[in-house]
Amino acid sequence: MDTREKNVFYRLLVIITLCAAVALLGMYAFAMAGTENISSQNTYRLDISERVVRGSLYDRDGRLLALEVPVYSVSLWIPSVRNPEAVADVASAYLPVTREQVLERIAQRSGFFYLARGIDYETGEALQNEINQRNIQGISLEKQYGRSYPYRNMAAQSIGFTDIDNNGAGGIEYYYNSRLYPLPDPESAVTYGEQLVLTLSVPHQALLDRALEDILEDHRADGVSGVIMDGSTGDILAIGSHPTFDPNNPGISTEQQRMNRAVSSMYEPGSVFKVFSLAALIELLGDDHPPYMCRRTHHHTLNDGSTITINCTTAHGEVSTRDIIKYSCNNAIAHLALQADSQAFYDTLISFGFSQRTNAGLPGEAPGVLASPERWSERSKPTIAFGQESAMTALQAAQAATALTNRGMMLQPHIVKEIREFEGALTYEREVLDLGQVISPDTAEEILSFMKTAVEPGGTANRMHIPGVELAAKTGTAQLPDPEGGGYSQTRYLASTIAVVSADASPLIIYIAADYPKAGSIYGATVVVPAIRQIVEGLIDFGEVTPRR
Amino acid sequence: MVRLTPEGVRDQRSLLFPLFLVILLLTGLGLTALYSASSYRAGQLAGDSFHYVKRQMLFVLLGVSGGIFITLIPDRVLRIIIPLALGISLVLMILTLTTPLGEVRLGARRWLRIGPLSMQPSEVVKVSVILFLANYLGKHDRDMQRLSVTLIPVGVSLLFAALILLQRDFSTAVLFITVCFAMIAVSSTRLIYLVYVMLITVIPGALLLLSEEYRFRRVLGFLFxxxxxxxxxxxxxxxxxxxxxxxxxxxxxxLGTVKYRIPEVSSDFIFAAYAEETGLIGVGVVTLLFIALGVIGFRSASAHRRGDPRLFQLSFGCTCMVLWQALINMAVVIGALPPTGLPLPFFSLGGTNLTMVMVMCGCIARSVTIPAIRESSYGELDSAEYVLYK
Structure with a gap:
């Protein structure tokens, strides 16, 4: 190739390069003008309004149950890490990570990652100081806002918790997330979520939690749940599920701990259900029946001619209608149920709210089970009457009991009392809501009086008898299904009790269920009744219940 | 010894001051832009907003020393240095790839860390291979028509390009091989040789492009x-x-605000921050400065075209490397090319790159300071130079 040609190629390269530089300037001007319509202001707004303050949660008396606190996110930018050893030392000293974990992550990953998030303010400040003093590079702290629950595990499953991005991840925090933590308002710099005043009451909750905790430990139950409800409003004053967890640190909790047994577990109610079935039967058949002679084991003849054998714990002798509750006689109530119309019996039980969610405002509610009469066998009616072949939740039991405390009119249970804007304006207030006349006022009164006899000496719940305090109760001990196969287990029981305390202001419904107590005692009367007594004594101490002399 | 009359010599030393001015201005603007782009992060991470600028200034000093060294050393010293530099580059590249000294950052094994110092050997490779090619192509300017003579620089270029590719630095490899081939192409070789070589290498290259998902996605992102x-x-x-x-x-x-939203704002995308804060005026100034650098480099290259093909190649190669890198980086920032990992010379954070850019400017300065001989005098240059320096 001759030199001339080579010169042409060389010149071409030079000219192209220089022209490209000039062309680039032209293209720059073009890019500058062309992107002008992508107004950069649109993106600024998003930046500014990214700050959303999650609304607080209060108990009914204004005690803070959940609030926003400053927390630190600690991140590592690996390209800036000069001394991995020093980084690992300070990180492991202040954060929930080990030295080895940090070193391993520095070695294995590149770029940016979070060492820890949601680190409390004091720890974060201390870490920042140490980093500054030792001039450690690569670690940086970012101040954010996270959730704090001052009462720790109190009603933890119902209140819920938030995830790392402060979104509700359980309980009320999840159910009301869009109100507590709205999308950022583009018009304002900070968006505030609404504040929820719950129906919960910290003193009541504390009493319930202590009682549940005691049952869990003393009787080695798998789980315990309980509800305290205001019998004249349907307000849930306390709702508990144990084992429980600390929502400040949900990461270390187990699924068992996060499960809200009071609304998510459904189980055969056992004898507690007699309160509602007897109420239904009195509505249908009246209360004037000849006493039933209980000889412990009876063979009841069914409509199709077959027989069913029903056992009581002991031979109760002559059992009047009133004594069915006092002695918890299976045979007497089965005998009564066999005389009732199936559909009418079923309809009354359904109107007590069984087999339907209460929609109290808690997520994860189980609806319960009560089959309709066309799916019943001949033995269904008598066994449903004493609490088999159906399933309910603790919250459903408390809801159904409002019909007893509220002159036959059942009430809608509530967990949220008020919703207020950040500035305080009321946007929602729960109304006491009747769910219909389930039974007549007389029947309600009568059932309560029957339940009072159970607390008297000789009754199943006599262990909660406190002189001068008006108490009504019904205990229950249900066989749990055998996990190994079909049928009922001979060792696994559910001990439960429903009680109504005539507190000074309004009647309180207390319901507690203990799942599979393993410490010897299995009965509602021995496992749960002393715990309810403990709660009532606490209420007396708090001045909620004044014993009459 | 050849005696040269003043008529046979073109003294380009008048270009030295403009070259110095261009480098000074680009360095000054670069450091300013780097401060603006990195101060926030430096303050956050190191507690000193000047952290990165101070580091970069150290490399400015290192680079300037290297540049002055390469400008002033006699030719025979340079000829000893060249194989040495090439060998060291090879060793550094292999160390990075095969020993624990190689440091993986942002998913690529491109850094070599020895104690507190870390460097990017591929930047060193750029300079040492340009020096080698310039020396070889100049020396063999007469024999380049022979395939066997052409194959050696082609082979060396491809070897180093392959090593850079192994460091997963696709864009640097492409720029590097393009500059190498441009240097070989403007020598007296037959262009058809390069066409063959390109055909043989382009096909595996295309396969490589499609072999890494991120690379393919970037090209897709560019197209759509x-x-x-x-x-x-x-x-x-x-x-x-x-x-x-x-x-x-x-x-x-x-005063820019958008810059905070650009992740690699102190390195690959520093030009965006600079553009936001200085506008078309500032961008125009920088572009003109780079054009001026190109004009000086190419002019001094042209002057040596006949008299000293080695200086011609050296100046041409270095000018192309710095200028093209700058143009590609700026084109990426305005969306005219898909995102690459190429830094902007004088601006982007990165010590090795800055040092080597300074050394390449030193190479241009070298070809400016050595007077050009109008007529070809292959083989007798040493003595010619000697006479001139006397």
């Missing part, structure tokens, strides 16, 4: 920029926003 606004094109969209926000006059040094 609206499809993935938050993904791979996020940086480009943000830098376009910065360009738009800058307008004609810019928002003023340190």
């Amino acid at each position: 920029s609206e499809a993935d606004p938050s993904g791979i094109n996020y940086q480009v969209n943000m830098s376009l926003r910065a360009v738009a926000a800058g307008g004609i006059w810019g928002s003023g040094f340190g």
Whole structure:
């Protein structure tokens, strides 16, 4: 190739390069003008309004149950890490990570990652100081806002918790997330979520939690749940599920701990259900029946001619209608149920709210089970009457009991009392809501009086008898299904009790269920009744219940 | 010894001051832009907003020393240095790839760390291979028509390009091989040889492009920029926003806000921050400075075209390397090319790159300071130089 040609190629390269530089300037001007319509202001707004303050949660008396606190996110930018050893030392000293974990992550990953998030303010400040003093590079702290629950595990499953991005991840925090933590308002710099005043009451909750905790430990139950409800409003004053967890640190909790047994577990109610079935039967058949002679084991003849054998714990002798509750006689109530119309019996039980969610405002509610009469066998009616072949939740039991405390009119249970804007304006207030006349006022009164006899000496719940305090109760001990196969287990029981305390202001419904107590005692009367007594004594101490002399 | 009359010599030393001025201005603007782009992060991470600028200034000093060294050393010293530099580059590259000294950052094994020092050997490779090619192509200017003579520089270029590729630095490898081939192409070789070589290498190259998902996605993101606004094109969209926000006059040094949203703002996308803050005016100034650098480099190269093919190649290669790298980086920032990992000379954070850019400027300065001989005098240059320096 001759030199001339080579010169042409060389010149071409030079000219192209220089022209490209000039062309680039032209293209720059073009890019500058062309992107002008992508107004950069649109993106600024998003930046500014990214700050959303999650609304607080209060108990009914204004005690803070959940609030926003400053927390630190600690991140590592690996390209800036000069001394991995020093980084690992300070990180492991202040954060929930080990030295080895940090070193391993520095070695294995590149770029940016979070060492820890949601680190409390004091720890974060201390870490920042140490980093500054030792001039450690690569670690940086970012101040954010996270959730704090001052009462720790109190009603933890119902209140819920938030995830790392402060979104509700359980309980009320999840159910009301869009109100507590709205999308950022583009018009304002900070968006505030609404504040929820719950129906919960910290003193009541504390009493319930202590009682549940005691049952869990003393009787080695798998789980315990309980509800305290205001019998004249349907307000849930306390709702508990144990084992429980600390929502400040949900990461270390187990699924068992996060499960809200009071609304998510459904189980055969056992004898507690007699309160509602007897109420239904009195509505249908009246209360004037000849006493039933209980000889412990009876063979009841069914409509199709077959027989069913029903056992009581002991031979109760002559059992009047009133004594069915006092002695918890299976045979007497089965005998009564066999005389009732199936559909009418079923309809009354359904109107007590069984087999339907209460929609109290808690997520994860189980609806319960009560089959309709066309799916019943001949033995269904008598066994449903004493609490088999159906399933309910603790919250459903408390809801159904409002019909007893509220002159036959059942009430809608509530967990949220008020919703207020950040500035305080009321946007929602729960109304006491009747769910219909389930039974007549007389029947309600009568059932309560029957339940009072159970607390008297000789009754199943006599262990909660406190002189001068008006108490009504019904205990229950249900066989749990055998996990190994079909049928009922001979060792696994559910001990439960429903009680109504005539507190000074309004009647309180207390319901507690203990799942599979393993410490010897299995009965509602021995496992749960002393715990309810403990709660009532606490209420007396708090001045909620004044014993009459 | 050849005696040269003043008529046979073109003294280009008048270009030295403009070259010095261009380098000074680019370095000054670069450090200013780096401060603006890195101060926030430096303050956050190191507690000193000047952290990165101070580091970069150290490398300015190192680079200037290297540049002055390469400008002034006698030719025979340079000829000893060249094989040495090439060998050291090879060793550094292999050390990076095969020993624990090689450091993986952002998914690529491109850094070599020895104690507190870390460097990017591929930057050193750029300079040492240009020096080698310039020396070889100049020395063999007469024999380049022979395939066997052409194959040696082609082979060396491909070897180093392959090593850079192994470090997963596709864009540097492409720029590097393009500069090498351009140098070989403007020598007296037959262009058809290069066509053969390119055919043999382009096919595996295309396969490589498709072998890495991120590379393929970047090309896709380039072709369909609206499809993935938050993904791979996020940086480009943000830098376009910065360009738009800058307008004609810019928002003023340190006053940019879009820059905070660009992840690699102190390295690959520093030009976006600079554009936002200085506007079209500042961008025009930098572009003109780079054009001026190109004009000086190419002019001094042309002057040596006949008299000293080695200086011709050296100046040409270095000018192409610096200029093309700058143009590609700027084109990426305005969305005219897909995102690459190429830094902007004088601006981007990165010590090795800055040092080597300075050394390459030193090479250009070398070809400016040595008077050009109009007529070819292969083989007798040493003595000619000797006479001139006397």
